[in-house]
Amino acid sequence: MRLGYGLSLEQTQKLIMTPELRQAITILQLSALELSTYVEEQLLENPLLETQEESPDTKEEAEPPVERESSLEEKWEVDWQDYFHDQDENSVRQERVVLDEKQRMDPFIAAAPTLLEHLMEQLHVQKVTDSSLHVAEYIVGNLNDKGYLMLSLEEIARETNVSLETAEKALVFVQSLDPLGVGARNLEECLRLQLPLLPDYPSELSEFLKYLEDLAAGRLQRIAHALKIPLNRVQELADLVRKLDPKPGLRFSGPGDVRYVVPDVVIEEIEGEFIILVNDITVPRLGINKAYRDALSHDEGTDTRKFVEQKLNAAAWLIRSIEQRRLTLYKVADAIVRWQTEFLRHGPRHLKPLTLRDIAEEIGVHESTVSRATSHKYVQTPKGIYEFKFFFANSIGRGHNNDSSVTTESIKLALRDIIASENLKSPYSDQKLADLLKTKNMEISRRTVAKYRDELGIAAASVRKRY
Known part of the structure; x- marks a missing residue:
């Protein structure tokens, strides 16, 4: 074997986790309350960021600055037209919805003190x-x-x-x-x-x-x-x-438990149609501080201009990431509404099997993106407030026509109903419960019945028996 030195070219692909990408991923995973805290921290760190009041008068003032500074865009790292005038985002961008007092109070669920x-x-x-x-x-x-x-x-x-x-x-x-x-x-x-x-x-x-x-x-x-x-x-x-x-x-709650839950998405049925609102009323609307714009007209290369450009790029990434989070949440919720329409109208018994991959394929993103977008987030529906993960129901057993369309939740509800109607002097054994579920096209084992019964807090037949 001969050993020697050589020079060769090789082309490879690598995914580099830039600070901007890391920030976008972080923002996507934040709940509404966490995002509010995060934005407040960024407002303290970046002098170019400022909050904007959403109103008919101020809304028009938020967009035009991008156009007035268009001559300078080519020298910036960020393409503002891409961030603020993306057609895909505009197609689903929502106006801030003013809720009445009752609607404002309903989404908040207070936990007990420690x-x-x-x-x-x-x-x-x-x-x-x-x-x-x-x-x-x-x-x-x-x-x-x-x-x-x-x-x-x-x-x-x-x-x-x-x-x-x-x-x-x-x-x-x-x-x-x-x-x-x-x-x-x-x-x-x-x-x-x-x-x-x-x-x-x-x-x-x-x-x-x-x-x-x-x-x-x-x-x-x-x-x-x-x-x-x-x-x-x-x-x-x-x-x-x-x-x-x-x-x-x-x-009582634990010392580190979250005391309030604020739904990140609200789904309402109005005249037979489901309306989706991304609930970000607690998140300040961000804009660019006009006082720093004069610094961009200074000679290129000055320390002041470099500082402003750096902070401007950071501000743009933050605003874009927040908008992208809103867009992704909307798309995920919209897909869930299409999959789980029967649940939204008739309750948990009609929950369909659904996976992260199903939603990812429907909205054209990676499965991990759906996972991050729904992690630790809640959605308010006509049937109550649920974690997003509730809608990703596992398929188990056999449903009608021998298809896998039976969810864990529907089996538990059927199990509860069967036990509620049993003769207390001769309660059903776990095997008998499994047989009865089979007649309802829910074929699961005796051990699985025992597991679900325990999760429902229902005692064994020997304890349920009455003499």
Whole structure:
């Protein structure tokens, strides 16, 4: 083998992730609220950017500057005609829609406060001594997400430098706060704290809570024998226990959870036609600051002109990326409306199987673009507010005419209906449920039935049975 040096030419293609492309991808993935924050940050960083009020008087002032500076465009990196007069974008560009007060409020869904915030607020309006308040705050700060206390009284007393009696009084005080059940050290104590929520609860219910393990295992006969009560009475007590919350802390949001959801797209049906609105009313309209235009007439090569051109290019990319995001969201929503028209009119039972690839092929973009455009975004429909990913329903089993047109959501709804109509003295087993679904052209396995039943929060047949 001979080794040597040589010179050759080779042509290759590479995708270079420029800062501008990276910014466009970032903007595409942002939700409406995140985009508002991002734009505010860019307004602080780029002096050429300014907000514009959308009105008949100001709208005309936003466009002409592009034409007046047309003689300088050839020397800029950005083609303004491409950014602001693209025919494809103009064909779907939407005017800012003024919603009435009711419509403005509907899209906002407020989440619950955190458990810590909820309990601290109650502590600070109660009449307690400073020492007890200090211990109570320590206890509240050491509750887990479910609302349970993971420390012993001895540890609390030692860490807060108080007596065991003071620590116990502080715990009793915390356990009296809303929601009842917080501060418990185990499941039995949690449920016992909630007994006052049951009006006129039977006396044997307190003793019944000692047999939670037997109840979970379905050993109702053993409980009946131990308490010397009939089997149907055991079931009545079990039904009462199920009205209590075993994890009272989970009804509150976590520290990092989003508190409000704002739909990025609104779909309304007006006179039988679906209208799509990209909801960007929280995002400021951007324009170019006129005060910096004089700098472009200076001699080429000056530091001032270079600075202005650099910031102008950055501003143009930002404005274009925001417009491109709006266009992509509109196209995706428009395609979803065509695919899921039956759902929009009749509800979740009529949701059709749909994939990212289906939408990508229809609007002529890559599958990853659809994924980014719909990630963590919500759409308001006549049937409620849903995440975009809800519409990308998986196909499973067989539908009518043996085609794969049955979605997971429709199977779950059918499963819920079947169980709701069963005879409680002889509830359907998972295999029987699978057989009944098959008669509805929904062919899935017994294990899949059990999985969907668990996801719906429906107990097994042995627990549903009534004597």
